Amino acid sequence: MSANAHAIPIRIVPEDIDFMGHVNNARYLNWVQDVVLAHWHRFAPAETAAAHAWVALKHEITYRKPAFLGDDVIARTVLEKVAGARSFYNTVIERGGEVLAEVQSMWCCLDSATLRPARISREIAEKYFGIIAGDRAKGETSA
Template sequence: MKTSIQIEVRPTEIDVMGHVNNAKYLEYMEWSREDWYNRMELPFDVFTDMGVGTVTVNININYRKEALLGQKLTVSTEPLCKGRTSYVLKHEICNEEGELVADAEVTSVTIDLKKRKSVELPEKLAKAFT
């Protein structure tokens, strides 16, 4: 399932170049990713109750167009692919004109919270990729 959130660029997110600082795009994507988990009925406490955590292990991001102060952005998240212990979520950030501002593929791994070792994807998470 693809989900999306709406945000407005705030003054604290602008760098000396007058556009959104590169690190903020990752934060926007994280907010969208958390929304995706919640809509999939997999909020943080559900993972914790299973003794499982998710760890981001790789981010490949493309910065396509400047985002400026006050712009309204749509940040989307959708499942891309899964392995035995890892999975990839795709993010896109678009401006009000529908132009692609940034996109990324974020790879995460599920881990046993006590052993701190990777474990198979919980069934409920794996089903999100079918």
């Protein structure tokens, strides 16, 4: 697992609330995107961060409890594995230590100029994200 977890506070606004009086499920995806991108920009060297963009490939969300207007919510993420151009994140959305949702997501790194998939180098994965690199089947770098 990555040594470099990252967290951001979430501000719930009235537009986040659905007809049932709690935060709409779709907002959680925005929060995951916000924290994953913030993680990348916090730890990647500036030139590497500027040269790459990210697109989501897959999200698996387990909703535990609802969030409401006025709640103090935090999104915490950790980069678990890098495999070529793919990165695997685990994100937890919580309120006061209480888990509201858990999200496993897979992202594809793109070259910002060409918009084609771009591998994350072993050096970047190890040095800036704390991923312990090791040779695995299909050339994966893992935690």
